[in-house]
Amino acid sequence: MIKVLKEGLFTTIQDIGRFGYKNIGVPVSGSMDQTSAKLANLLLGNDESSAVLEMTLVGPTLEFMNDTYISITGADMNPSLNKQKVLQNKPLFVNKGDILYLSHSSNGMRSYLGIKGGFNSEKKLGSKSFYRGITKREKLIKNDKIKFSKVTSSTMKMNKSINDFKINRKNKINVFKGPEFDLLDSNSKDIIFNTDFTIGINNRMGYNLVEPIENSISSIISSPVMPGTVQLTPSGRLIILCRDCQTSGGYPRVLQLDKSSMDSLSQKTIGETIKLKLV
């Protein structure tokens, strides 16, 4: 078990997501940066769908109640174990009673903590990913206890550290044309691909982009959207939908991010800029 001593800014349990329930309005959820979450599992020899902790901007302080192996990937939150600095992107052995500190992220937005065998938290509709109204919790709070499997000798298969792995910090975001793209006038299209867009308010539901564009498209009949769908609001603001986004929406869907660009976007914080590029 892990005990949460300090919860951090927004710490959740995530896996690859919840599939098969979009039809009843349940979002897919899952780790925002799927590449980093998969790496955390890969390092420990876990199944890539194992549940990890997603930590946002300011990480938690965690006490281990049992011996186990962990891995830390994604944004650099300057991790330390019992006040001794530890490395990311490699398996780490932790003893019962050890305390892991994660502080402010110096590079990126989201860090991931993998644990040998994955976290054994409640599974709802096929997934352990936190989501309000589906799981009991929408984020971890102080004194929460999270279960994980005991390490046995047969589960000791591990991968070496991956030293050259860096989270993707490029500002180029690849997009496909969305279903309503062709309704944009040529001037708006030009602006979309020639503007350095500033990241505005953002969370697991979506990223707002600050710079407005002219919007001549009216609302559409409520239609399916996906993580990565870029909606154009009536005020001309672009919103990039993320893993916890609703399953349908009435704003024009002008663009769609490719999957690896979703991972890079999820490491961006407010004030950073991105450039949209058609693929």
Place this chain on the structure above:
Amino acid sequence: MKKNNIFFKVFNEESILIQWNDKVSIKLIDSIISYKNLIEKELKEALIECVQSINSMMVIYNPNKINSKDLINILKKLSTSGFIVTKTKKKIWSIPVCYDISFGIDLKDLSTLNNISIDEIISLHSSTTYNVLSMGFLPGFLYLGMNHKKLYCERKDKPELNIKSGSIGIARDQSGIYPQDSPGGWRIIGRSPISFFNVDDKSPCFAEPGDKIKFQSISLSDFNKIEKNRSSYDIKYKLL
């Protein structure tokens, strides 16, 4: 489904969007649902899920099992296979609603806006048989059509920050039920005391697209009685 009214578009690396240019109708929704059932039967493990909507459908697939080109060909073939719209008996659900103004926070505004009495709003809303058009927005949120034309209204300019679970809202020609506390912009005309989404149930939501719903006006004291025992309340339905 007319062949030239259906469009297939690659949406991203793992989904195809199917769009119909037909007029929105219950007939269209029924045929989208039958088409969805056929796709689920034919594609099996290559399919992750089909998300039905009012005039479109998202087909999410496993790119390790099939590529988009082959999938579109299969989808096209299935759409022209002349499949029969399943004629199962439709469920018509009876949903108790208390239209007291303490719950229907926008009743007064709507009455002024549409120049219609509150009594008439309630009588029109509770005498209409609604169709479940689609689900989305929140887990278990039902999009219901169509409101009587005298109830037509735009969403509120400024969404409410906390609409209570069970609230019944209207916007444009649709009604909707908020299955959980949520921000929202629909005009709230009443509240139901029952629970609309139970994550631990085998089917977390009682209804599905294609079903019908009728609202039954109840008193404040009935609301309180039902709410006290909401976990054991069985939503009643008839077969049409």
